[in-house]
Amino acid sequence: MATDKNAELFERARALIPGGVNSPVRAFRAVGGTPRFVQRARGAYFWDANGDRYIDYIGSWGPMILGHGHPRVVEAVQRAVEEGFSFGAPTEREIELAEEVAKHLPAVEMLRLVSSGTEAAMSAIRLARGATGRNRIIKFEGCYHGHADALLVKAGSGLATFGHPTSAGVPAEVVQHTLVLEYNNIAQLEEAFAAHGEDIACVAIEPIAGNMNFVRASVPFMQRCRELCSRHGALLVFDEVMTGFRVALGGAQSVYARAIPGFAPDLTVLGKVIGGGMPLAAFGGPRRLMERLAPLGPVYQAGTLSGNPVATACGLATLQEIARPGFYEALAQKTRALVDGLKGAAAEAGVPFSADSEGGMFGFFLLPQLPRNYGEVMKSDSERFGRLFHGLLDRGVYIAPALYEAGFVSAAHGDDDIARTVEAASEVFRSLA
Numbered sequence: 001m002a003t004d005k006n007a008e009l010f011e012r013a014r015a016l017i018p019g020g021v022n023s024p025v026r027a028f029r030a031v032g033g034t035p036r037f038v039q040r041a042r043g044a045y046f047w048d049a050n051g052d053r054y055i056d057y058i059g060s061w062g063p064m065i066l067g068h069g070h071p072r073v074v075e076a077v078q079r080a081v082e083e084g085f086s087f088g089a090p091t092e093r094e095i096e097l098a099e100e101v102a103k104h105l106p107a108v109e110m111l112r113l114v115s116s117g118t119e120a121a122m123s124a125i126r127l128a129r130g131a132t133g134r135n136r137i138i139k140f141e142g143c144y145h146g147h148a149d150a151l152l153v154k155a156g157s158g159l160a161t162f163g164h165p166t167s168a169g170v171p172a173e174v175v176q177h178t179l180v181l182e183y184n185n186i187a188q189l190e191e192a193f194a195a196h197g198e199d200i201a202c203v204a205i206e207p208i209a210g211n212m213n214f215v216r217a218s219v220p221f222m223q224r225c226r227e228l229c230s231r232h233g234a235l236l237v238f239d240e241v242m243t244g245f246r247v248a249l250g251g252a253q254s255v256y257a258r259a260i261p262g263f264a265p266d267l268t269v270l271g272k273v274i275g276g277g278m279p280l281a282a283f284g285g286p287r288r289l290m291e292r293l294a295p296l297g298p299v300y301q302a303g304t305l306s307g308n309p310v311a312t313a314c315g316l317a318t319l320q321e322i323a324r325p326g327f328y329e330a331l332a333q334k335t336r337a338l339v340d341g342l343k344g345a346a347a348e349a350g351v352p353f354s355a356d357s358e359g360g361m362f363g364f365f366l367l368p369q370l371p372r373n374y375g376e377v378m379k380s381d382s383e384r385f386g387r388l389f390h391g392l393l394d395r396g397v398y399i400a401p402a403l404y405e406a407g408f409v410s411a412a413h414g415d416d417d418i419a420r421t422v423e424a425a426s427e428v429f430r431s432l433a
């Protein structure tokens, strides 16, 4: 048998890098087996170290909304590289990117660029605390807002997979102001505001939670979040690192604004798609709040590589492509076709299954009904998921290697890719039934 280069690389990696990976979920711990080391990627596919091709439904966990190696993005990055990698001084492209973002998100009058979603969420929370003069924050079980200490409580995703409700190394004092509530539970939210309303700086939420697979905040729940924040002088912080420019050009906030007249968050946190695959993230909101940031205000925030010229070129080119008319209609239609195909295949095989999507983001559960919170997500059968995952992988379809993760379709996925995926799933479902 030919040598398995993925296995060789994994062994080499494990000697030097904890778990062989630079972000835990990549290690396949939840599903077992050998992680695929990516050699190159193009469009909807990547090739691993053995030269095997996969249809990619991760897309770097969301950023690759145009597919890999989009020619206009590649060209923009190449041009930027020629001009210089990093200056530590402002550039025109940072303004262009900020203008492009503000154009699509009316709630973002001003924004600051940073390098990761973690940094953006952490900075937004600091700003919320600095602007309100309050310490307490509310987050929801199963929502992930990056790995800043204060937010690393019951945070779903990689953490859920490894069974840590929170991380070692985070002192209890650091999270003492973090109140963790059940997602979609209006009564609990009301109780928390009744008890602590005057101390709450902000409510941080993933509006469509993608770090417990795919769970929507219900419209009444979101409406109540907005009302209670406004009434008590707390800020509503939308963590759209995953959903921003992914579920719609206007993000998840545009989805809720369609259902709730006048709806808008106070602060918005962005990442993933905004960088098009480069390290770039941002947070923004109304001028009166954003002007509290240094150098104008007392809330400190900084970054050596913030607004990096190559990353901004990549993000800007990506945003310009996705702003083309019809882009999201086509993406959403393709994603729905995938979800409907999977549902049909599961039903035919008699496998309990539920699935949902918005724009180019989807999720599915080996459960008869869509879960509404983390506790319900946890009822998924992880052993069965592992068999589904490996069945698909063997057939050249790469989905997230953990059942707490969402999936992503790109503009480069063709109808034939969707059809091949549904066919592969059909075969695997029959073996699961």
Ligand SMILES: *Cc1c(COP(=O)(O)O)cnc(C)c1O
Pocket (backbone or CB within 6 Å): 115, 116, 117, 118, 119, 121, 144, 145, 146, 147, 206, 210, 211, 239, 240, 241, 242, 271, 272, 281
């Ligand atoms: C990915 C993610 C983050 C963290 O972003 P990084 O760039 O990985 O630091 C924060 N919030 C949400 C909702 C995310 O999906």
